Amino acid sequence: MNLTWTTAARVLAQLRFDRRTIVLILVLPCLLLGLIAWMFRGTPVLDQFGPMLVGLFPLIVMFLVTSVATLRERQSGTLERLMTTPLGKGDFVAGYAIAFATLALVQALVVVGFATAVGMDVAGPMWLVIVVALLDAVLGSCLGLAASALARTEFQAVQMMPAIIFPQLITCGLIMPRDQMPELLEWLSRVFPLTYAVEAMQDLAAGAEWVDVRGAVAVIIMFIVGAVVLGVSTLRRRTP
Amino acid sequence: MMNNASVPDGGAPAAAVRVRGLGVVRGGREVLHGIDVDVPERQVVGLLGPSGSGKTTLMRAIVGVQDRVTGELTVLGEPAGSPGLRHRVGYVTQDASVYKDLTVTQNLGYFARLAGVPASATREAVAKAVATVDLGGHERQRVGTLSGGELSRVSLAAALVGEPELLVLDEPTVGLDPVLRRDLWDTFRRLAAGGRTLLVSSHVMDEATRCDRLLLLREGALVADTTPDELMRTTGAPDPERAFLALVERASAGEVQPR
Numbered sequence: 001m002n003l004t005w006t007t008a009a010r011v012l013a014q015l016r017f018d019r020r021t022i023v024l025i026l027v028l029p030c031l032l033l034g035l036i037a038w039m040f041r042g043t044p045v046l047d048q049f050g051p052m053l054v055g056l057f058p059l060i061v062m063f064l065v066t067s068v069a070t071l072r073e074r075q076s077g078t079l080e081r082l083m084t085t086p087l088g089k090g091d092f093v094a095g096y097a098i099a100f101a102t103l104a105l106v107q108a109l110v111v112v113g114f115a116t117a118v119g120m121d122v123a124g125p126m127w128l129v130i131v132v133a134l135l136d137a138v139l140g141s142c143l144g145l146a147a148s149a150l151a152r153t154e155f156q157a158v159q160m161m162p163a164i165i166f167p168q169l170i171t172c173g174l175i176m177p178r179d180q181m182p183e184l185l186e187w188l189s190r191v192f193p194l195t196y197a198v199e200a201m202q203d204l205a206a207g208a209e210w211v212d213v214r215g216a217v218a219v220i221i222m223f224i225v226g227a228v229v230l231g232v233s234t235l236r237r238r239t240p
Numbered sequence: 241m242m243n244n245a246s247v248p249d250g251g252a253p254a255a256a257v258r259v260r261g262l263g264v265v266r267g268g269r270e271v272l273h274g275i276d277v278d279v280p281e282r283q284v285v286g287l288l289g290p291s292g293s294g295k296t297t298l299m300r301a302i303v304g305v306q307d308r309v310t311g312e313l314t315v316l317g318e319p320a321g322s323p324g325l326r327h328r329v330g331y332v333t334q335d336a337s338v339y340k341d342l343t344v345t346q347n348l349g350y351f352a353r354l355a356g357v358p359a360s361a362t363r364e365a366v367a368k369a370v371a372t373v374d375l376g377g378h379e380r381q382r383v384g385t386l387s388g389g390e391l392s393r394v395s396l397a398a399a400l401v402g403e404p405e406l407l408v409l410d411e412p413t414v415g416l417d418p419v420l421r422r423d424l425w426d427t428f429r430r431l432a433a434g435g436r437t438l439l440v441s442s443h444v445m446d447e448a449t450r451c452d453r454l455l456l457l458r459e460g461a462l463v464a465d466t467t468p469d470e471l472m473r474t475t476g477a478p479d480p481e482r483a484f485l486a487l488v489e490r491a492s493a494g495e496v497q498p499r
C-alpha cells in the first residue's frame with residue numbers, strides 16, 4: 001500500500017512539470033464549454049446539455065492522458081525496471097489511478113465551477129454534478145490504463161480513443177434518446193459505461209436527487225473497479 | 241562465508257546465480273540454449289559477446305522479467321523472479337530507464353523507496369548513490385536535460401541506491417570517458433569486496449581484465465566460462481580484444497571450447 005502512494009506521488013511530480021497536459025486537462029474542457037455557452041446564449045441548451053458535457057469532456061481527456069502516460073512508461077523501459085522491484089502490479093495501477101483521480105478532482109471542480117460561471121443552471125444538487133464528473137474522469141483514466149495494455153505505440157494509444165470512446169458516444173443517448181433507438185442498440189448501450197454517466201448527468205440537469213442517480217453511480221463505480229482489475233491483469237512481469 | 245546449499249563441493253564459493261540447461265525463446269526463435277553457468281558470490285563477472293548474442297536476454301531471465309524461459313535458474317537460493325528476490329536484486333537496463341521529466345534526486349528517491357529504503361534514510365541513500373556515480377551538482381537537474389553519459393549514470397545509481405546483494409548491469413559504461421569508466425570499475429570492485437555480486441555486460445574488451453570471471457556468449461550459447469588470465473593464456477592473444485576475436489572465430493570453426 002505504501003508503494004502505491006509513493007508511485008502516485010511520483011506520477012503527480014511528473015505531471016507537475018507537464019504544462020501541456022495540465023492545460024489539456026483544465027483549460028480545454030472549459031474552453032469547449034465556453035464556446036457552447038456562447039453559441040447557445042439566451043437558450044436553455046447549456047442547462048440541458050452542460051451537465052452531460054461536464055461529465056463527457058473529462059472522461060475523454062483523462063482517457064487520452066492516462067493511456068499515453070502509462071504507455072510511455074512501458075516504452076521507456078522504466079516499467080521493465082519497476083517489474084524487477086518489490087512494486088506490485090496493483091501498486092502500479094492504483095498509483096496511477098490515484099494520481100489521475102487527484103487531477104480529476106481538480107478538473108471536476110474547475111470545469112463545474114466554470115460552467116456555472118458561464119450560466120449553467122442545474123436543477124439537481126451541484127455537489128452531485130461534481131461527484132459524477134469526478135467519477136467520469138476517474139473512469140476515463142482507468143479505461144485509459146486498461147487500453148494502454150493493448151497499444152504498442154503512442155500512436156496506437158491515441159487510436160484507441162475513437163475505437164473505445166466513439167461507439168459509446170453514439171449510443172449513450174447524447175445523439176438520440178435511448179428509448180427511441182433500435183432495440184439492439186439500446187441493449188448495446190446498456191453494456192457501455194458512458195451511458196450511465198450521461199444518464200446520471202441528464203437526470204441531474206432535470207432535477208434528480210441522490211436516490212435517483214445512485215444506481216447509475218454504482219454502475220460507474222463497478223466499471224471503474226472492472227477497468228482497474230483489467231489493467232492489473234493485463235500487466236505482465238515477464239514479457240517476451 | 242555461508243555455503244549455499246546448491247553448491248555441494250565445499251571448496252568453490254557459493255553461487256549467487258546458478259544456471260542449468262537454460263533456454264529462452266523470443267519471437268519464435270531460440271535465442272539462448274543449453275546455458276550452464278555459475279556466477280560466484282562476491283565477484284565481478286563480465287558477460288561478453290557480439291551484438292545479438294543474447295546478453296540482455298540472459299540478464300532479463302536472471303532478474304525475472306523474461307518470458308518463455310526453460311531450464312533451472314536459481315538466484316540467491318531462490319528461483320529467478322521470486323517475489324522475495326525483488327529487493328535483493330538490482331537491474332540496470334541497457335538503455336537508461338529513469339524518468340526523464342523528474343530530477344536526479346526525485347528519480348533516485350523513488351527507486352530508493354521501492355527498494356525498501358525507509359523515508360527517513362532516503363536522503364542519505366540518494367546522496368551516497370549520487371556520489372558513487374559522480375553526479376554531485378546535478379541533483380536538482382531534470383534527467384531529460386543531462387548528457388548521455390550522465391543519464392546512464394543516473395540509471396546505474398537508481399539500482400545502487402537500494403544496495404541490493406546482486407547487481408545485474410547491462411552495459412553500464414557505454415558512452416563514458418576512460419576516466420569515468422575506470423572510476424566505475426573501481427566502484428564495482430569495491431562493491432564486490434563489500435560482499436555484493438555483480439554481473440556486468442560490456443562491449444569494451446579492456447574492461448574484461450577487471451573482472452574476476454568472464455562469460456562469453458555467441459549466438460545464444462556459452463562459448464567460454466573463464467578468468468581473464470586463462471582467456472589470455474589459452475588463446476595466446478596479446479590483448480583481450482584479440483583473445484575475444486580468437487575465441488569467437490574458433491567457435492565458428494566448430495572447435496571444442498575451453499570451459
Ligand SMILES: Nc1ncnc2c1ncn2[C@@H]1O[C@H](COP(=O)(O)OP(=O)(O)OP(=O)(O)O)[C@@H](O)[C@H]1O
Nearest residue numbers: 240266267271289290291292293294295296297298
Ligand atoms: N522482443 C524480442 N522479440 C524477438 N526477438 C528478440 C526480442 N528481443 C531480442 N530478440 C532477439 O534475441 C537475440 C538476443 O538479443 P539480446 O538483446 O539478448 O542481444 P545482446 O547480446 O544483448 O545484444 P547487444 O549487444 O546488441 O545489446 C537477438 O537476435 C534479438 O534479435
Ligand SMILES: [Mg+2]
Nearest residue numbers: 295296334410
Ligand atoms: Mg543487449
